[in-house]
Amino acid sequence: MERTLNIIGGGMAGSEAAWQAANAGLQVVIHEMRPKVETFAHRTGNLGEMVCSNSFRSDDHEQNAVGLLHWEMMQANSLIMQTAYKHRLPAGGALAVDRDPFAQSVTAALKAHPNITIASDEITALPDEGHWIIATGPLTSGALAEAIQQETGAEALAFFDAIAPIVYADSIDMSVAWMQSRYDKGETAAERTAYLNCPMTKDQYEAFVDALLAAEKAEFKEGETAGYFDGCLPIEVMAERGRETLRFGPMKPVGLTNAHDPATKAYAVVQLRRDNALGTLFNIVGFQTKMKYGAQKAVFKTIPGLKNAEFARLGGIHRNTFINSPMLLDDQMRLRSKPHIRFAGQITGVEGYVESAAMGLLAGRLAVAELTGQILAPVPPTTAMGALVTHITGGADAKTFQPMNVNFGLFPPIDGIKGGRRNRKDRYKAYTDRAKADWSVWLEHTLQNAA
Known part of the structure; x- marks a missing residue:
């Protein structure tokens, strides 16, 4: 069975997807066009380069949805989150990162991995065979963006950062x-x-x-x-x-x-x-x-x-280019018309470094399951990871779909806890407690299936 996974894009999502898949035993090729082909915003050819900000936002995993996502990713051996904590800067309750050492560390870790090859090439068309993840992010090259548009038959969806x-x-x-x-x-x-x-x-x-x-x-x-x-x-x-x-x-x-x-x-x-x-x-x-x-x-x-x-x-x-994921992707993050291609990161319509890396993490694990014959249970929508992927693969209305940060509004309500500012702290704590328990169970089952 073919056990090579090709990933287009070496940003947050592509780097995380490669790490997860390589650690599970797959051979991974990261196709990154930089530095051969430059973008408006990037300054180097490093993988995981931070562009718009140096903040991963709140690190509060009991009262904040993105902080909860930090926690979930750490439990899943996330390269991006481990490296972020390694190069953390003082920022109050936020997780701010020393961006250059961060990208250098991500690049070094991926280059050193025996199962990962980095190819400095630009992919300009949708591949017809093999197993692929497109994680090109907001700065998808014009040729590839046009190929995606032609395949999906939809007008290019974009906003500006x-x-x-x-x-x-x-x-x-x-x-x-x-x-x-x-x-x-x-x-x-x-x-x-x-x-x-x-x-x-x-x-x-x-x-x-x-x-x-x-x-x-x-x-x-x-x-x-x-x-x-x-x-x-x-x-x-x-x-x-x-x-x-x-x-x-x-x-x-x-x-x-x-x-x-x-x-x-x-x-x-x-x-x-x-x-x-x-x-x-x-x-x-x-x-x-x-x-x-x-x-x-x-x-x-x-x-x-x-x-x-x-x-x-x-x-x-x-x-910033993104696709209409609720219309185009199945619940495995695969392109419906070409199911050998998955999408991950900001191009799926999630917004933010952490959310992008999270969708890379999940896409990498889904690819591993498919290539090794595992059957993964759906990620619980009660978790931050599950809430995000549910939103982009069918939870959102395709007619009005727009990029979204992770937030508690994407989570299923908890019985017995009503809304309102007065009990918001209790409600958020209940969300995070439930999410941690459900994520831990899902991860444990995933490991059992892999064994």
Whole structure:
């Protein structure tokens, strides 16, 4: 029996799928077009390179759905999660990662695996035979995207992702900015000081919004429509939705006290999160943008504390391709018209590094089962992993399908626990307790089947 699995794309999903399949004994070939073929956002040819952010979001596995997904993946020997914890940066209750060492470690682990081969080639057509996982992510090459579109017969589905700028720490004025995590979250002093904060008065905030709205923006190409994922809106698009939108979003002042002037409450606050272990780089949290480079420098330097800011990377915008998974994929994540091809990662319509890697993990395990004659029980929809895969393979309405982060709204309700803010903590804890128990049972049965 053929026991070789080909994976197109070496991002979060492709790397995780390869790790899971290779550890189960399959021979795996990762087809990664970088660095031979470059993309807008990537800087290296490393596998698992982080582009838009360095955050895996909340690490709370009792009260947060993505934190629960962290936990489930760790139980399944996830390469991406193990490496993330290895290169963790202080970030309060979030899991932030030192992105370059992270990608270097992922690459080294996969290169060192005896069952994995890495091919630096671009796949431009859908393969007619063999066993394949397409995990090309948001930056799928034009030729492959066109081949997928032709096969599915559907119009290309896409939205746009924006990237936030990164600032050199030594160019930030610390006589204005101060270090503090919101609500002093974090168990250690380093975690509680993982963020820099730049305060704004009402007049400064109003002037900043005016500058955002007036700034020159990057234009879309002919035929492109400006659809965005709500979790990654450009800051100027948020400002267009109302002058107070930013102050109740990424610039909210709550949970912060100005160390230079404790008695004065800021009207708005711009936060910057540490982007590397050395603490030499900070990214501006929530400041994804499609402004042109010159406009970015002019506008962001009006922020108190960033007057002399120097930028290691400016923001930008890129097309994010995804398929209508509820219509096109079966419950094994296989393309209905070509069942020897699975899809995994952001291209399936999940959003976020963790969710992408999770779907890679599952696609890898499903491929192992198919190639070795195992029968896997469906992943319980009560788990974070199961809730996600159920959503993309039939739980969502194909007519209105859009990319989705993992969230408790995707989980089956728990009897006896009603909604509402007052008992939300109890409800979330019940969700996570149930998920952990069900995931543990599913994993145990999977191991028994493999044996």
